[in-house]
Amino acid sequence: MTATDSQVRQAVVRPQVQPGKLFIGGEWRAGTRHSDVIDPSTGRPITTVAEATEDDVHDAVRAARAAFDSGQWAGMSGRERARVLYRVAELVRRRADELVAVESLDVGKPVALCRAVDVATTAGHFEYYSALAQSLDGAVRDIPLNAHAYTRREPLGVVGAITPFNFPLILSTAKIAPALAAGNTVVHKPAPDTPLSALLMAEILTEAGVPDGVVNVVTGGAETGEALLRDPGVDKIAFTGSTAVGRHTAEVAGAALKPVTLELGGNAANIVFDDADLDKAIGAVIKAFVFNSGQFCMAGPRLLVAEPLYDTVLGILGDAVAGVPIGDPFDETTVIGPMAGERQLTKALEYIDLARAEGAKVVTGGDRLDLNGGYYLRPTVIAGVSADSRVVQEEIFGPVLTVQPFKDEDEAVMLANSTPYGLAAGLQTQNVSRAHRVAARLRAGIVWVNDWALLDPAVPFGGVKQSGFGREYGPEALSAYTTTKSVVISLD
Structure with missing residues (x-):
């Protein structure tokens, strides 16, 4: 970049909007x-x-x-x-x-x-x-x-x-x-x-x-x-x-x-295998469920973790998610803004309450952030959920992540495919053969490997099942x- 090109961008300000016709x-x-x-x-x-x-x-x-x-x-x-x-x-x-x-x-x-x-x-x-x-x-x-x-x-x-x-x-x-x-x-x-x-x-x-x-x-x-x-x-x-x-x-x-x-709708699973690059995997996991405040049909709100990594991943997520900047969408440093409406916020909070009632553990988040009257939900990680819980089976459409352990590749694929949805899926692994093998078995319109939400107008996406x-x-x-x-x- 030249000196002229590298001028500091002025902050975007809230516009005055005329009535829509x-x-x-x-x-x-x-x-x-x-x-x-x-x-x-x-x-x-x-x-x-x-x-x-x-x-x-x-x-x-x-x-x-x-x-x-x-x-x-x-x-x-x-x-x-x-x-x-x-x-x-x-x-x-x-x-x-x-x-x-x-x-x-x-x-x-x-x-x-x-x-x-x-x-x-x-x-x-x-x-x-x-x-x-x-x-x-x-x-x-x-x-x-x-x-x-x-x-x-x-x-x-x-x-x-x-x-x-x-x-x-x-x-x-x-x-x-x-x-x-x-x-x-x-x-x-x-x-x-x-x-x-x-x-x-x-x-x-x-x-x-x-x-x-x-x-x-x-x-x-x-x-x-x-x-x-x-x-x-x-x-x-x-x-x-x-x-x-x-x-x-x-x-x-x-x-x-x-x-x-x-x-x-979607309710994608993100699978972290025991050979994953954990730093990259955690970044992909967080992006998958907080992107656009979780209001993303191809979000990854279901995290499946290989049993040897389960406790480690939960510990890292608890600290990392709590530190993701949430606040005013017109602040250039904000990563998570409000949910798009009160209806969406209320629905997400109801699912979190349901998880608590079923005995699940809220690792971090789980409550509304009181900020200027807006519809803010702290990004939430929930452990100890059962595979047949509504919190796992249904689309929450908010920054809420459920975490489940799995024993082997077959169980991971079974859990990933166990909901009525099939829009997206993801897996984190350094084994190229496993990446191809598991991607072929996942019932989804698009599968991401070692990242999330890599989209381009040239790459088609869409759903199977519901x-x-x-x-x-x-x-x-x-x-x-x-x-x-x-x-x-x-x-x-």
């Missing part, structure tokens, strides 16, 4: 109903946003349909769409401080994490899919007929994208970027708790040159989401959220014979937003 057909609409958006670090309102009615949703779908049918986006060449998507990536980087401030305020996400992960990944999504947009093509097929046969990959049409509260930027653009790269139009419904970055991204997409109606944003709660699910003008649903709501989403989409991608189906990221996601058409031309 609906974005439909390239226009901002005030809406007729509104709800508060809460700052999770204080428990106080940030601003209000519109709640889309069924009529608003229908208007958004109709705008997306008109934009699709006009061909102004789908009819562009892949290279033309790529230029626009690359400009989106450039604008995300140019307006990074603005996005960091809004996302951190809305979610309670530490600004350092938001800058390094959320905003950087968002730019990466559009950059990656701008490249893939240029290579979206079919193939000529050699057939034993007097005919010329080829395939075309075409966009599906209008995509209804429904996203959760924990990673608003990343999880929305993981859908919007490939959908746009393939030539689709989008109606996006962000989570009612954290809608602000979706509105800012609508502004950025427009500035980059995405035509009016191609991306629409309808904010609101369950009623808004249900209207989008059931609108007959939607051709595909892409949903990330809880398994319970995902099951309902699949039922509605199935009744209408619409394709659907579901990225649902963690859903379909894949986000990579060329696999792009395929999910296209349909294949065969053309056979007689040569007679």
Whole structure:
């Protein structure tokens, strides 16, 4: 770095946020109903946003349909769409401080994490899919007929994208970027708790040159989401959220014979074998369950430790976890911010109380941190839990880690696979053969070895079992937003 490049970055400050409107057909609409958006670090309102009615949703779908049918986006060449998507990536980087401030305020996400992960990944999504947009093509097929046969990959049409509260930027653009790269139009419904970055991204997409109606944003709660699910003008649903709501989403989409991608709950196991590099393993363990205050579908809230290391690991964790910086998300040194809402905090505390009632031992944490009225939970490590406890079997979605010992590799795999979920898994070992062998046996959409949460737009992820189906990221996601058409031309 040159002296000019190494200037100290100014601290991100809490922004003043204007009331949020609906974005439909390239226009901002005030809406007729509104709800508060809460700052999770204080428990106080940030601003209000519109709640889309069924009529608003229908208007958004109709705008997306008109934009699709006009061909102004789908009819562009892949290279033309790529230029626009690359400009989106450039604008995300140019307006990074603005996005960091809004996302951190809305979610309670530490600004350092938001800058390094959320905003950087968002730019990466559009950059990656701008490249893939240029290579979206079919193939000529050699057939034993007097005919010329080829395939075309075409966009599906209008995509209804429904996203959760924990990673608003990343999880929305993981859908919007490939959908746009393939030539689709989008109606996006962000989570009612954290809608602000979706509105800012609508502004950025427009500035980059995405035509009016191609991306629409309808904010609101369950009623808004249900209207989008059931609108007959939607051709595909892409949903990330809880398994319970995902099951309902699949039922509605199935009744209408619409394709659907579901990225649902998780409850991943992180296995520490007795040959692990313990320093690296402990770092991966802590990252796996405190990252984003544990509000991460691919978190590692279940730690499985080889019996010879069990007491040692518990002792190290008790000291290390208690020292992880927790506090104001706008402090650059903060690692753990508040949970995104009071509902999430209450749920996590209920599971901790259940663990105590069952006789488990809280090694560290286990209580709310009283800080400025925010929704803070001290990161919690729990030992002495049984494999069939709800605390182990169910998704807590907070900075809570359960620790269980295992005797051998078979028991470790059995325990890891023993929940209804299968989104992610991890193992810590220095034995390369074991790494490959165990990774193959774990029922999960992605497996990390000797680290956690190594994600890139090129690497697909998604679930098995009750963690859903379909894949986000990579060329696999792009395929999910296209349909294949065969053309056979007689040569007679």
